[in-house]
Amino acid sequence: MTQSPTPYFRKTNMMNLSALGPATGAVPASPGPMYQSQPTADEIRNVCKWINDLLNPESRETALNELCNKRERVPDLAPLLWNSFGTISALLQEIINVYPLLNPPCLTAHQSNRLCNALALLQCVASHPETRNQFLQAHIPLYLYPFLHTGSKTRPFEYLRLTSLGVIGALVKTDEQEVIEFLIKTEVIPLCLRIMENGSELSKTVATYILQKILQDDNGLQYICQTYDRFSHVAMILVSPFLSLTACVQPLVSL
Numbered sequence: 001m002t003q004s005p006t007p008y009f010r011k012t013n014m015m016n017l018s019a020l021g022p023a024t025g026a027v028p029a030s031p032g033p034m035y036q037s038q039p040t041a042d043e044i045r046n047v048c049k050w051i052n053d054l055l056n057p058e059s060r061e062t063a064l065n066e067l068c069n070k071r072e073r074v075p076d077l078a079p080l081l082w083n084s085f086g087t088i089s090a091l092l093q094e095i096i097n098v099y100p101l102l103n104p105p106c107l108t109a110h111q112s113n114r115l116c117n118a119l120a121l122l123q124c125v126a127s128h129p130e131t132r133n134q135f136l137q138a139h140i141p142l143y144l145y146p147f148l149h150t151g152s153k154t155r156p157f158e159y160l161r162l163t164s165l166g167v168i169g170a171l172v173k174t175d176e177q178e179v180i181e182f183l184i185k186t187e188v189i190p191l192c193l194r195i196m197e198n199g200s201e202l203s204k205t206v207a208t209y210i211l212q213k214i215l216q217d218d219n220g221l222q223y224i225c226q227t228y229d230r231f232s233h234v235a236m237i238l239v240s241p242f243l244s245l246t247a248c249v250q251p252l253v254s255l
Contacts, residue, residue: 039070039073039075043070043073046070047067050062050070051067051084052084054090055085055086064094064118064121065117067081068120068121071120071121071124077124078124078125078127078130079131082134082135088125091118091121091122094115095115095118095119096143098115099146102150105150105152105154105157107156107157109155109156115160116159119160119163119167120163122135122140122167126141126168126171129174132174132176133178136171136182141168141171141186148161148164148188148192148194148195151198158203161203162202162203168210172209172210172213173213175216175217181219183210184219188210189223189234192210192211193207193211193237211234
């Protein structure tokens with residue numbers, strides 16, 4: 001039986017979200033997951049087999065699931081994925097196959113879970129110091145932007161948005177100027193602002209973290225302050241949670 005996206009989400013993404021920066025509690029501060037011990041030779045052989053299985057559409061779904069389960073056990077999974085023939089193309093094919101389901105929104109839980117597994121492997125590549133720059137130079141984050149554009153609030157779409165944000169969050173956590181410049185040029189800020197306004201609590205947290213990392217960079221801050229409309233939009237979104245809290249506060253009744 002195919003698992004729903006909820007168990008996957010709790011197992012993979014909640015681990016990453018729990019270690020986010022001090023201001024938002026959203027993105028891992030460490031360079032990657034904590035590996036308990038070195039993988040065994042059998043585990044490496046199995047990982048190599050599953051990477052090869054990604055090239056076969058009939059075995060791809062099982063391979064995606066198995067590789068996601070091994071992310072914490074294999075520190076060099078990202079270089080293996082990136083340097084294996086056809087692997088990244090297979091992961092991108094998983095992404096492209098879902099585009100027709102975005103509008104009108106008809107993504108099922110099974111389809112969302114399968115795609116989230118593929119995105120989790122891309123997040124692994126984005127997090128690794130040996131593959132991060134190549135990942136960025138290939139403009140692979142652009143493939144995820146259509147998922148951030150979606151407005152459906154059903155669980156399959158919400159998990160898809162959150163996992164996509166996790167990939168971008170993995171890029172910004174290192175504070176590299178090249179990453180910030182790429183995100184500014186590709187206009188990820190409006191996407192984050194939209195999610196901060198209308199997304200779930202977890203999605204708002206990660207989107208806020210990404211915006212925070214951009215604003216902490218001089219180029220990012222300069223970009224936001226370049227025009228009045230841009231600055232006022234960001235300021236309005238940032239202040240809205242405080243206004244909501246103020247509206248919820250009940251006046252004290254004096255005795």
